[in-house]
Amino acid sequence: MKMRLSPSHLPATTLALLLPLTNAECIRAALLETVDEYLQGLSMGQAGLLQNIADDFLNVENNKTIPIITGIIGNILKIDYNHTIVDLVSCATFTELVSSRSEKPWVIGTQIRHHPVDNTVYLIDSVVSTTGDWFFNASKTLHYMQNESWAPLGKPESRQTLLTAADAYLDMWTNATAEAAVPLDTPCDRLEGSAYTGQGLSNDTCRLNVPTNHTQKPNSGRRYVVDESVGAVSVLCVFEHMSPDAADSHLFRLEGGKLRFVHTITKMSSAGLGDPYPPRGGSIRGPA
Numbered sequence: 001m002k003m004r005l006s007p008s009h010l011p012a013t014t015l016a017l018l019l020p021l022t023n024a025e026c027i028r029a030a031l032l033e034t035v036d037e038y039l040q041g042l043s044m045g046q047a048g049l050l051q052n053i054a055d056d057f058l059n060v061e062n063n064k065t066i067p068i069i070t071g072i073i074g075n076i077l078k079i080d081y082n083h084t085i086v087d088l089v090s091c092a093t094f095t096e097l098v099s100s101r102s103e104k105p106w107v108i109g110t111q112i113r114h115h116p117v118d119n120t121v122y123l124i125d126s127v128v129s130t131t132g133d134w135f136f137n138a139s140k141t142l143h144y145m146q147n148e149s150w151a152p153l154g155k156p157e158s159r160q161t162l163l164t165a166a167d168a169y170l171d172m173w174t175n176a177t178a179e180a181a182v183p184l185d186t187p188c189d190r191l192e193g194s195a196y197t198g199q200g201l202s203n204d205t206c207r208l209n210v211p212t213n214h215t216q217k218p219n220s221g222r223r224y225v226v227d228e229s230v231g232a233v234s235v236l237c238v239f240e241h242m243s244p245d246a247a248d249s250h251l252f253r254l255e256g257g258k259l260r261f262v263h264t265i266t267k268m269s270s271a272g273l274g275d276p277y278p279p280r281g282g283s284i285r286g287p288a
C-alpha cells in the first residue's frame with residue numbers, strides 16, 4: 001500500500017521550513033516590473049506591453065469586471081506622478097498616478113495582484129477618476145501629492161497596526177467608537193480627491209469632516225495592499241453610503257504608529273456595476 005504524502009505526514013520542522021518559502025517566492029522585482037509595464041501601457045495606450053499574465057486574469061475598473069482593452073488603457077496618458085507600494089505577503093502592489101495634461105485629466109489608484117510562486121498577474125483592480133468625480137482637480141491633486149514624503153521609515157509599521165488603523169478609519173461610518181481607535185493626531189493631512197485638510201502646518205488634522213453619522217452603510221468589499229516598510233496601506237472598497245454607490249480608494253500612511261497622510265480617490269456614479277467581487281472567492285486581505 002502506497003503512503004500518501006500529505007502535510008500531516010511531514011514532521012513539524014519540515015513544515016516550518018516550507019511555509020516561509022511560499023512568501024519568499026513573491027518577488028519584489030517581478031511585482032515592480034508589472035507596475036512598470038502597466039504605466040508604460042497607459043502612456044502608450046497599449047495593453048500588449050503587459051507580460052506574465054495568468055490564465056485566470058481579470059481587469060476590474062470602478063468595481064466592474066471589463067476587458068482590459070475597453071478600459072482606461074485605451075487612452076493615452078501623460079503621467080505626471082506615480083507612486084507604488086509593495087506587499088510581499090499578498091504578492092500585490094498599489095500604484096497611485098496623476099495625469100493632468102492628457103486629453104482628459106485622470107487620477108487613478110490601481111492594485112495589481114500576482115499568484116505566489118510563479119508571480120503571474122491575475123488581477124488589475126483600479127479606481128479610475130476624472131472630471132466630475134469627488135473633489136476632482138488633477139493638477140491640484142498633483143501639487144499636494146508631490147509635496148509629501150512617503151519615504152521608507154526608520155522603523156517599519158507592523159502589518160497588524162496598518163490593517164487595524166485602515167479598518168477603524170473605514171468603520172467610522174458605521175461605528176461610533178471607531179474614530180477613537182484611529183490614530184488621527186496632528187499633524188495629519190488628508191487629500192480627498194484634490195481637497196486638502198491642511199496647510200502643511202504642524203497642527204493639521206484629519207479629524208476635519210470625519211463622519212458624525214455612524215448608522216450609514218459600511219464601506220464593503222475591502223481589498224488591501226500593505227507595505228510595512230513605508231507604513232502604507234491601500235484599501236479599495238465600495239462607498240455604499242454615497243448615493244448611488246461609489247468605487248473608492250483610500251491610501252493611508254502611518255509614521256510612528258500615527259496617521260500622517262490619507263489619500264482618497266472616489267469614482268461617482270458607478271451605480272449598476274454589479275460584477276461579483278472578489279472573483280476568486282474568499283478574502284484577499286492576506287495574513288495579518
Ligand SMILES: *[C@@H]1O[C@H](CO)[C@@H](O)[C@H](O)[C@H]1NC(C)=O
Binds near residue numbers: 039043080
Ligand atoms: C514613475 O515614477 C518614477 C519616479 O518615481 C519615474 O522614474 C518613472 O519614469 C515614472 N513612470 C512613468 C511611466 O511616468
Ligand SMILES: *[C@@H]1O[C@H](CO)[C@@H](O)[C@H](O)[C@H]1NC(C)=O
Binds near residue numbers: 137138139140
Ligand atoms: C484646479 O485647481 C487649480 C488651483 O486651485 C485652479 O487654478 C484650476 O482652475 C482648477 N481646475 C479646474 C478644472 O477646476
Ligand SMILES: *[C@@H]1O[C@H](CO)[C@@H](O)[C@H](O)[C@H]1NC(C)=O
Binds near residue numbers: 177
Ligand atoms: C467599533 O470599533 C471599536 C474600535 O475599533 C471596536 O473595538 C469595536 O469592536 C467596533 N464595533 C463593531 C460592532 O464592530
Ligand SMILES: *[C@@H]1O[C@H](CO)[C@@H](O)[C@H](O)[C@H]1NC(C)=O
Binds near residue numbers: 204
Ligand atoms: C493651525 O494654526 C494656524 C496658525 O497658527 C491657524 O491659523 C489654524 O487655524 C490652525 N488650524 C487648526 C485646525 O487648528
Ligand SMILES: *[C@@H]1O[C@H](CO)[C@@H](O)[C@H](O)[C@H]1NC(C)=O
Binds near residue numbers: 213214215216217
Ligand atoms: C444617518 O444615515 C442614515 C443612513 O443613510 C440615515 O437614514 C439617517 O437619517 C442619518 N442620520 C442623520 C442624523 O443624518
Ligand SMILES: *[C@@H]1O[C@H](CO)[C@@H](O)[C@H](O)[C@H]1NC(C)=O
Binds near residue numbers: 271
Ligand atoms: C461591487 O461589487 C460588489 C461585490 O460583488 C457588489 O456586491 C456591489 O454591488 C458592487 N458595487 C457597485 C457599486 O456596483
Ligand SMILES: CC(=O)N[C@H]1CO[C@H](CO)[C@@H](O)[C@@H]1O
Binds near residue numbers: 199
Ligand atoms: C516633502 C515636501 O515637499 N514637503 C513640503 C510641503 O510643503 C510644506 C509647506 O510649504 C513644506 O514645509 C514641506 O517641506
